[in-house]
Amino acid sequence: MKIRKIISAILTMSVMSACIIPIAEADGLYSEKFDMTKVKADKTDGVTKEVEVPDGDYTVTVTTGGKTETNANIYINGGERVRAYTLEAGETQENEQPVVPKNGKITVQVKGDNPNVTEIEIEQLPTREKAEKPTIYIAGDSTAQTYNYTKVxxxxxxxxxxxxxxxxxxxIENRAMGGxxxxxxxxxxRLDRILTEMHPGDYVFIQFGINDGAENKPERYISVEDYxxxxxxxxxxxxxxRGGTPVLMTANAAAWWDExxxxxxxxxxxxxxxTREIAEETGCKFIDENKIVTDAWNSMSKNRVLSGYFICExxxxxxxxxxxNDTTHMKAKGAKRVAKLIADAIPENVPxxxxxxxxxxxFTDIQGHWAEDVIKTxxxxxxxxxxxxxxxxxxxxVTRAEFLKMAMDSLGIVGHAYRDGECLDATNDDxxxxxLQGALDKDIIPKEMIExxxxxxxxKTLAEATDDKEAVTTDVNVYTGKFDGDKPITREEMAAIAVRCKNYKMRRLTDWDNERRYPIFSFKDSDEIDEKxxxxxxxxxxxxxxxxxxxxRFAPKENLTRAQAAVVMNNLK
Incomplete structure (x- = not known):
């Protein structure tokens, strides 16, 4: 037999009066829809609904829209969930949000010039069993977030x-978000979404502390006590x-140099x-990322560390x-270093x-190979x-593109953002x-390799002019032709790219005289090397x-193998 339980709900209106509405809890899970069409919004506070609910996880759906234009933004438990949006007259919009009750209540507030709230639905979610595989959720800031590579x-x-x-x-579910x-x-x-999705046996890695002290940004700032x-x-x-394991972390270290x-x-x-105090007081699993990373950086050269940060030409x-000149955020190289340091800390801290x-x-296929030691290193x-x-x-x-990447990465030579129509036959999807764009701009690829x-x-304009700054421009080359990046690279083409990468790194770019002849007596087949x-x-x-x-032999026309490429990378360092 289904049990119907009556719980009180307080609806706050423009005159701040309250009315009691019956709320049903069916099959042990709370669920109710509230008709808001007759509620008049306050000019300042909009419409606020405060509901006492059983302990658990919830989905709240706020429906807005009407005969007139809608201007609304939605707050739940004091936090802005849906930023200001506009609907044309006759349009409606359902805004679904995950919610964890605060002090046994769910508070929904819809503000705006004309919020047009028509319905608020609150549904309790069923409890979740342990999943087949555990999940690590990452709750953090921009130093951990996933970036859209096509843009940044x-x-x-x-x-x-x-x-x-x-x-x-x-x-691994990375839920970190910048700012x-x-x-x-x-x-x-964002935390409520993790809490309403996670299963018993899951883990939540918690990393904040970079933005929390921003007193000039009240939406971010939180005192140490409140933190x-x-x-x-x-x-x-x-x-x-919820049966999960929190793993507390200190903020990632910045590359701040002490002269x-x-x-x-x-x-x-x-x-x-x-954060360290919280770990001590609660006994929570703890990874002191800040200290681990700082110690690692001080075991490396300054330039090597800085090469991993978001310092871009x-x-x-x-x-x-x-x-x-960003010494807080990272490039892929730095992010991999930090991720590995955290992973290496797991056996001791989260065994x-x-x-x-x-x-x-x-690798299972290099035992006994002539390049085994180099590949391992x-x-x-x-x-x-x-x-x-x-x-x-x-x-x-190895393809041309693969070797180009290997050589540039090995020597720390950065590429350049793809420029449509300026990068030979490559597209932004390659x-x-x-x-390739960076190698072209730096004259690393022999023109003979380009059909x-x-x-x-x-x-090219790098930055548009502003009221107080002039536009920033630079001269660049536009390249047309065919590179054919997926084509296997020959050993002589490899030599050309390798030497140009090394010369660029050493800042001794050379304009070769193609009419000169260089006898190579060491190789039996030196006469087979293309004069270019x-x-x-x-x-x-x-x-x-x-x-x-x-x-x-040098075997100039043979395709380069991955083992041979590895040896070249080792020799270039």
Whole structure:
């Protein structure tokens, strides 16, 4: 027999009077729709509904729209969930939000010049059983978030690449979002979404502290005292209530250099120290990311560390064409370093997750291979990766685009944001367009490798003029022709790209005299090397970037293998 339970609801209207409405709880789950068409909105506070509900997780649906134009924004439990929007007369919109009750109540407030609230529906969600696979949710800020590479590459958050360090027996859900503090993340409903989706046995990694102290941004700012209470009561407490495991983290370290002490200084102490206190007081699982990263940075060279941060030269990032000097956010290289440091800290700090880690990548198909040691060393330093299923495929061929990326990454040469119509036959959908565009701008690719190559110089605007600043422009080359990035690269083409990458890195770009002849007596087949590549092969050989074959040949026309490419990468460093 179904039980119907009566609970009171308080509807606050323009005159602040209250009316009692019966609410049904069917099959043990609370559910009710409220007709709001006769409720007059207050000019300041709009329409507010406060409902006492049983403990649990909920979905709240607010429907707006009517015969007149609608202007509304929606708040739930004090946080703005749906920012101001407009509907034309006759249009309606359903806004569904996940909600965790606050002090046993759900409060819905709809503001705006004409909110036109027609209905509010509150539905309790069923409890969830343990899932087949556990999930790690990441609740955090811009240092962890996933970025849209088509817009802001190479900016990358550590949460974006965190899954690379885990096996397939666990799911990684990166819910970090830029510009969020612990307060605004909660007010946005992002934490409620995690809480209403998670299953017993799941994990929530909690990383804030960069934006929480922004006193000039009240939507973000939260005092240290309130920060500790919010993290303890909701982020930790509500996760544990649902059978999950919260993992508290200090904020990621910034690359702030201490000139006096010649080291990277400790950063984000204002909220890192209170976070450490919370971990001590609650016994919550804890990873001191800030300290781990700072210690790691101080074991590396300054330039190597900074190469992983979002410090961009002009044209490198589409979102910041004039360049950036950002020592808070990261490029993919830095994000991978941080993600690996966090993963490496798991066995000690969250040991039950250790079984899901991949560990150091080892390849099953390189044992006994002549390049085994080099491949292992490069893999350990994240300089090369496999082809999947634990394999490296050392004797497989390498494409032009693949080798270009390998060489540029190995030497720390950045690419440039793809420019439509200026990057040969590449499109924005080609994974290598960032590298190809940069290589073209830096004269790394021999023109002989480009079919029907044509170069035109144009003046490009990097930043439009403003009231107080002039426009920023630069001269760039527009390249037309065919690179054919998916074509296997030959050994002589490899030599040309390798030597140009190294020369660019050493700032000693050379204009070669194509009429010169360079005899290569070391190779039996030196006469088979195309004269357009011979100068590059000579220099690459003399600088020990490349080697010949065991039989004394250079084999210039043979396709480069992945093992040979790995050796070249090792020699270029």
């Amino acid at each position: 590459y190479p900016q990358t958050g550590w949460g974006q690449v965190f899954a690379d360090y885990f096996n397939d027996d666990i799911i 969020r503090s612990s307060k605004s993340y909660d007010n946005d409903g 500790k209470k919010l993290i303890t009561d909701k982020y930790i407490g509500e996760v544990e209530k 006096e002490n010649n080291c990277f200084m400790e950063s984000r102490k204002d909220y890192a120290d209170p 002009p044209l490198e990032s589409k979102a910041y064409p004039s360049g950036t 039950e997750l250790a079984k899901y880690l991949k560990g150091d990548e080892t 490069l893999a350990e330093n994240d300089k090369v990766s496999g082809v999947g299923d634990g394999k490296f495929n050392p004797d497989g061929t 994974w290598y367009c960032y590298y 029907n190559c044509n170069v035109t110089k144009v003046t 590549y011979i100068s590059d092969v000579v220099e690459a050989y003399n600088l020990n970037y490349i080697d010949g074959m065991e039989d004394g």
